[in-house]
Amino acid sequence: MLGDIFGNPAAGLWGIAVAKNWKSRQISSYDVTGGNQDFVTIPPGGKVVVGEIEGAGCISRIWFTIRSGDPDILRRVILRFYWDGEEDPSVETPFGDFFGCGFAEYSHHTSLMQGMTSGGYVSYWPMPFSDGARLEAHNLSDREVGNLYYNIQYHEVEGVGEEVARFHAKWRRENPTEIGENYTILEAKGRGHFTGCVMSMQSYDKGSAVFLEGDEMIYVDGEAHPSLYGTGTEDYFQGAWYFTHGCFAAPFHGLTLCDKVDARVSAYRLHVPGAIPF
Structure with missing residues (x-):
């Protein structure tokens, strides 16, 4: 159960030596043809589902990089994450703000939980769910997002305890x-x-x-x-x-x-x- 993991003091750095009872998985934008076009595009006003997961689990890492002709694209792409079949997103925030900097600016930095690192955008916030997860990126710009690369790592578990809260982020x-x-x-x-x-x-x-x-x-x-x-x-x-x-x-x-x-x-x-x- 995921609640046992969160409640265990060994879940921190000392827990590296403790055997894990989850299955690690990753979703990414890799080119299914075997080529090197490992990205998706988002048309103006469009969206892309970057992750859809069934069952119980916990997202442990999210990484993106993005390219567009819009200089304000970090404010105009909106991330929306849904847990457990909900209709309203638990996470709804502009891309850049979520990773640590506002004003649609890129700022190279790292913190324990998120950062912008040499062109990449990364989050290590744990995001648990008991009955599925859906992660979307919406393009509110009038320009195309020509390149959106991503990989999302998560733990697949048997269940999530009632004491485990859900991750929320609102802008x-x-x-x-x-x-x-x-x-x-x-x-x-x-x-x-x-x-x-x-x-x-x-x-x-x-x-x-x-x-x-x-x-x-x-x-x-x-x-x-x-x-x-x-x-x-x-x-x-x-x-x-x-x-x-x-x-x-x-x-x-x-x-x-x-x-x-x-x-x-x-x-x-x-x-x-x-x-x-x-």
């Missing part, structure tokens, strides 16, 4: 935001745990970083006062002094874009460990 945008009003990163109902975010921000005023003075506030289970109250936006992303030394990438936090001329930043924070339950 939201407010443009412009309201001065003096808090911006809501996530509003979730039910049971789960918050494991992090990728956040991209731009100031009203070029060259100004004052917008980073906002404090994070995390309210759990309807409480009136936040359980977690921070000291500044760059502090939440583990930087300081308006990210004084520029971009960096660490396992659980990083700054993937730092444009001081146009006052744009993109950063990630992973609550791994330290997930926030609700």
